[in-house]
Amino acid sequence: MRLYTLDPLLDSRWNDLVAAHPQASVFHHPGWLRALARTYGYRTMVLTTTPPGEPLSDGLPFCEVKSWITGRRLVSLPFSDHAQPLLNESGRDFELSDWMREECEEANLRYIEIRPLILGSHSTENMSLSESFWSHTLDLSPPVEQLFRRSHKNCIQRRVRHAERQRLTYERGNSAQLLDAFYRLLVITRRRHQLLPQPLAWFRNLLDCMAPEAEIRMVRKDSTAIAAILTLRHGHTVVYKYGCSDGRFHHLAGMPLLLWRLIEESRNEGGEQIDLGRTELDNAGLIRFKDRLGALRTRMNYYRYTAGERKSSVMTSGSPATRALCSALPGVISSRAGGLIYRHIG
DSSP states (O other), rough: OOOEEEEEEEEEEEHHHHHHHHHHGGGHHHHHHHHHHHOOOOOEEEEEEEEETTOOBBEEEEEOOOTTTTTTTTEEEETOOOOOOOOTTOOOOOOOOOHHHHHHHHHSSSEEEEESOOOOOOGTTTOOOEEEEEEEOOOOOOOOOHHHSSSSSIIIIIHHHHHHHTTTTEEEEEEEEHHHHHHHHHHHHHHHTTTTOOHHHHHHHHHHHTSSSEEEEEEETTTEEEEEEEEETTTTTEEEEEEEEEEGGGOOOOHHHHHHHHHHHHHTTTTTTTEEEETTTTTTTHHHHHHHHHEEEEEEEEEEEEOOOOOOOOOSSSSSHHHHHHHHHHHHHHHHHHHHHGGGOO
């Protein structure tokens, strides 16, 4: 099977395939790819069996990550929860083995990684398991009242009702003012978790490339922003991608209120499901919270092809010393550090 490549930011056939394919997600969206390219300088490409000039019948997107720290590689896709291969009507998987071997040798790549939701059994031939996560999805087909009753009584229902009594103000949009307030909360949250924040440019580019399908929801106590989420939408699926909050106000239950507003509004606006994103297998607290919202949990695996005996270099922020440093850095410095580091770890 012959494979071809195209530039999804220039070839309108990719837009047409993403708009029509039933398994396309927000992470296939040209706006998401454009934001990745703008922020981190990644070269985007799509692998397909369709020859040039013909209507696109399938595609698998990649970004080329060039880094003197972590090496050169192809990833489908950086900072994306998943990127399901978009197959043609026959359902035939891509025969990737020969292409991956040739690509790694010719481009001197450390590895090629794919991040599907579901992958055919033969598609992982010559690939090794890279990472595994839980994926949480909330079905919005039941009535809103039923969705609320299905959520955990103490951790969700009572917390939402408690937040409603606090006279919090609620905002929704993608203005520069909302983004600034969101980012201040994000820096606070990442410091609390001992992690560097993503660069502000990433969120600015995301809103610019994907609005109105990218939105911020925020609650304030008086004039102080206390919690916010950033969501994306493609078709009938809404993706909860980022959440942040000020720990001083957790007793006001701003985050449960925001997620319930997201559920209500998404369903009322024709949404069929909410993708609550990936969760590390050992993050028991976040897994429990998403379960208590009533979401269905499924396992999601990433796969990697490594050329020859090369070992992939891994940059990690999980060591105690690194995490302690991240929590001690002032906000401005940690934001700049994140801008320098994140493009290497996609």
